[in-house]
Amino acid sequence: MPVDAALYSAALGQYAAGVCLLTVRDGIDDVGTTVSSVMSVSAAPPLVAVGLTADGYPAEVLEEVGSCALTVLAAAHGIVASRFASAGRPSARHLLESVAWTRAAGSGGIVLTEGLVALDCRLERLVPAGDHVLALLAIEDVPVLNEAAAPLLRLRGRYVDESARPLGRP
Template sequence: MPVDAADFAAALGQYAAGVCLLTVRDGIDDVGTTVSSVMSVSAAPPLVAVGLSAQGYPAEVLEEVGTCGLTVLAAQHAIVASRFASAGRPSARHLLESVPWSRAPGSDAIVLDDGLAALDCRLERLVEAGDHVVALLAVEAVPVLDADARPLLRLRGRYVDESGSPRPRA
């Protein structure tokens, strides 16, 4: 018997996850998307895996360019996360007009200066996984690291603080 899609989504919504911003700089523009399906894969060599919609433009651009930036978002980035989760969004630079950012040294992708951490990554490979792809990323640098920043978390379809209480809407 197949698993009900709504039950599956509700079950996974019970798992609190950090929220990240994946950005890619191609020859024309900057593309970005909010992701919460991120996991550490290996420390030696440093690898992370990121789940992306298989039909989405960010996965297509990442495959073409082969490098990206991945910022672990801080609590104050809830609006940024919402902006990059919306369909039909404009250039990443336009969505970050009031947010301090810089370029990662290897990928030249946008990373947020006030995130918890930022990873400068090279695509090892894309693996098909249902309606998504898993991007296996080799971490080549850590241009941002702030151990004191408060994380942005997603739980039950909403952004929450460390206690699990909903974040106020800004």
């Protein structure tokens, strides 16, 4: 018997996950999305996997362009995570007006300079996985590494700090 979707969602919501911003620079604009399904796959060669909605625009653009940037967000980026998780969002640059960012050298994707870490990535392949795809990303560079920054986490459907306290408005 299949597992109830609401029960499945509630069960996985108990797992605290880091929150990332994936950005793709195409010839027209910058596309970005919040992701929390990210995992390390391999150290040699350095690979990560990112879960994206299969029929979503970010997956489509990533497949076309073939490269992206991935920033692991800091606790101070709760508003940024919410903005990029919303449907019908404008250009990534417009959502980052008050946030320090630069471009990754290889992909040209936006990276937040105050994130925990940023990865400049090349798409190895997309792997179908139900209603999502797993983007297998080869790491080409690490343009940001802030080892003292506090992480942004997602737990039980909310953004929280490393002590599991819900984030308030700044």
